[in-house]
Amino acid sequence: MATSTGDGLADATGVAEHGASAPGMPQLNFDHWGNQIFWLIIALAAIYFILSRVALPRIGAVLAERAGTITNDIAAAEDLKQKAKDAEAAYDKALADARVEANKIVAETRAEIQADLDAATAKADAEIAAKAAEGEKAIAAIKADAITNIETVAKDTAAAIVAGLGFSADDAAVSKAVTSRMKG
Amino acid sequence: MATETAAADHGAEGGGLVFHPMDQFIVKPLFGEGEVHWYTITNVTLWMALAVLAVFALMVMMTSRRATIPTKGQSIAEMAYGFVYKMVEDVAGKDAVPFFPYVMTLFMFIVFANFLGLLPMSFTTTSHFAVTVVLALAVFLTVTIYGFMKNGAHFLNLFWVSSAPLPLRPILAVIELISYFVRPVSHSIRLAGNVMAGHAVIKVFAGFAAIAIISPVSIVAITAMYGLEVLVAFIQAYVFTILTCVYLKDALHPGH
Numbered sequence: 001m002a003t004s005t006g007d008g009l010a011d012a013t014g015v016a017e018h019g020a021s022a023p024g025m026p027q028l029n030f031d032h033w034g035n036q037i038f039w040l041i042i043a044l045a046a047i048y049f050i051l052s053r054v055a056l057p058r059i060g061a062v063l064a065e066r067a068g069t070i071t072n073d074i075a076a077a078e079d080l081k082q083k084a085k086d087a088e089a090a091y092d093k094a095l096a097d098a099r100v101e102a103n104k105i106v107a108e109t110r111a112e113i114q115a116d117l118d119a120a121t122a123k124a125d126a127e128i129a130a131k132a133a134e135g136e137k138a139i140a141a142i143k144a145d146a147i148t149n150i151e152t153v154a155k156d157t158a159a160a161i162v163a164g165l166g167f168s169a170d171d172a173a174v175s176k177a178v179t180s181r182m183k184g
Numbered sequence: 185m186a187t188e189t190a191a192a193d194h195g196a197e198g199g200g201l202v203f204h205p206m207d208q209f210i211v212k213p214l215f216g217e218g219e220v221h222w223y224t225i226t227n228v229t230l231w232m233a234l235a236v237l238a239v240f241a242l243m244v245m246m247t248s249r250r251a252t253i254p255t256k257g258q259s260i261a262e263m264a265y266g267f268v269y270k271m272v273e274d275v276a277g278k279d280a281v282p283f284f285p286y287v288m289t290l291f292m293f294i295v296f297a298n299f300l301g302l303l304p305m306s307f308t309t310t311s312h313f314a315v316t317v318v319l320a321l322a323v324f325l326t327v328t329i330y331g332f333m334k335n336g337a338h339f340l341n342l343f344w345v346s347s348a349p350l351p352l353r354p355i356l357a358v359i360e361l362i363s364y365f366v367r368p369v370s371h372s373i374r375l376a377g378n379v380m381a382g383h384a385v386i387k388v389f390a391g392f393a394a395i396a397i398i399s400p401v402s403i404v405a406i407t408a409m410y411g412l413e414v415l416v417a418f419i420q421a422y423v424f425t426i427l428t429c430v431y432l433k434d435a436l437h438p439g440h
């Protein structure tokens with residue numbers, strides 16, 4: 001298309017007031033269209049080549065890889081979560097078992113100690129009884145001894161008193177009289 | 185935006201307001217003066233090359249480590265990938281995935297051309313109908329040719345609205361046919377028009393900055409417009425891409 005056409009269109013659109021500095025609307029100067037279209041096609045071809053050969057496959061791969069990584073990580077996290085749950089269950093079970101076991105041991109120990117204690121108590125009771133019996137025997141012996149001594153002293157004293165009063169009496173009669181008095 | 189200072193100079197010389205909002209769109213040879221042939225290295229070449237380099241830097245260099253835990257740059261590249269991939273898959277369907285590199289090419293080119301065009305003194309390649317018409321026609325031809333290749337004559341079901349009452353169908357067919365052929369026009373003019381208008385408006389505000397009293401207002405207005413243009417730069421790339429996906433869906437599933 002000729003320049004005149006461009007000018008004509010520009011005049012028609014009313015934007016060519018500034019005269020010689022520009023040939024109306026530069027967009028409608030069809031002399032320059034060939035140049036722009038030529039360079040545009042080259043630019044588009046270059047961008048298309050850059051994008052379709054290098055950039056888009058690369059970005060697509062990166063995005064796919066990232067999606068894969070995220071999916072894997074989420075799966076791994078699920079797995080670990082399940083494991084943690086299992087571990088918690090195992091722990092709870094172990095704890096409950098241990099508690100039962102501990103209770104059992106406590107009961108057993110208590111029973112054992114009770115048995116020991118009972119045995120010791122019985123033994124101690126027996127010993128105490130034996131000691132008490134022994135003591136009683138000793139007391140009885142001491143008592144009998146004491147009574148004999150008192151009889152002797154009483155007979156001697158009685159004989160001495162009788163003699164002191166000026167009476168004579170044989171020892172047998174005094175002893176018999178004292179013995180009978182003491183019994184009374 | 186190459187003529188910002190030039191516009192200011194003009195204003196100073198003339199003693200009044202002189203606007204050259206469209207000068208920023210002029211195609212110029214990069215080396216020396218003279219005719220612009222189809223092979224001439226121009227500012228178009230430079231800014232398209234920068235767009236290609238930007239795409240390369242983001243999509244190749246940032247992802248070179250292929251890290252499972254991405255760096256910031258790699259995250260952006262992956263977000264761009266996911267954004268367009270999801271768009272293709274959601275809008276055009278699973279079987280449109282082979283077109284993903286093609287759609288991605290369009291998106292990356294437009295988004296980087298738009299954002300590079302927002303740099304001061306830059307040249308915005310997507311503000312030219314020559315560029316957007318080629319992009320839109322490429323989509324149109326791809327959709328039409330692939331639609332016929334894949335569906336044969338069934339592709340014409342696109343124009344035959346079988347859910348409408350029978351007497352209405354021929355009328356609807358005409359409307360559908362017209363709308364189908366208007367698609368590349370709206371597709372291309374929407375992008376170039378939005379980008380061009382925003383840049384021209386910024387330049388008009390910049391022209392007002394020659395008056396000292398108005399210049400603070402002008403600068404605030406430029407700032408506000410610039411913010412809007414950043415949005416427009418992305419939204420127009422998004423719109424172009426999603427419309428491409430919508431059209432691809434028609435090629436793959438022509439039934440209504």
